[in-house]
């Protein structure tokens with residue numbers, strides 16, 4: 480959706496809540512000197528009016544797909560993955576569902592407890608965090624999230640892939656999914672371009 484805070488230029492944000500939820504949930508990264516980041520950091524108040532427009536784009540679960548689901552995300556790209564995987568689990572979809580989340584370090588894995596809880600509750604869901612710049616003593620999967628996916632899934636024939644996050648990470652993941660045999664209609668990509676760029680396609 481497109482959110483307008485105060486009188487600032489609107490920005491695109493993915494929806495974290497699941498279809499049917501009564502409220503909309505967003506996760507906004509407040510980092511650097513960006514216009515919205517600065518407003519959220521210093522002035523946003525509870526009760527402030529926010530202009531919302533949309534939804535746009537096509538980050539939603541294709542529930543008619545019965546093959547494996549693979550979500551690949553970097554940073555706040557976890558937001559649409561949360562909504563899509565949550566929708567699949569809510570529907571009781573039984574195929575394997577994998578979520579590979581790239582982050583710099585454990586500090587950026589704020590949502591990991593939720594995904595670990597889902598993995599404990601649903602035997603068909605696997606969560607794999609991948610750290611690119613880990614703190615000392617980090618354990619677990621290290622490196623680039625796209626490389627980890629390529630190692631684990633040399634054959635993605637029949638997979639449905641959802642990819643979101645920084646544009647270079649999204650481009651790498653889309654390329655590897657296509658090379659591993661995922662169909663072009665089964666790769667859904669959501670690059671989080673910064674600033675005034677807007678997603679143009681209205682959702683169906």
Ligand SMILES: Cc1cc2nc3c(=O)[nH]c(=O)nc-3n(C[C@H](O)[C@H](O)[C@H](O)COP(=O)(O)OP(=O)(O)OC[C@H]3O[C@@H](n4cnc5c(N)ncnc54)[C@H](O)[C@@H]3O)c2cc1C
Nearest residue numbers: 491492493507508511512513514515516555671672673674
């Ligand atoms: C489809 C889509 C979905 C998205 N979903 C999300 C989401 O779920 N969550 C999320 O957090 N973001 C998401 N984004 C990104 C979001 O739209 C904004 O781009 C982001 O929040 C930055 O906005 P801003 O106004 O704070 O920064 P802007 O003012 O637009 O600045 C853009 C970048 O440039 C840097 N910058 C700005 N001014 C300077 C300067 N003077 N010197 C150096 N660097 C500078 C900022 O740090 C920032 O990283 C999404 C984008 C798209 C296209």
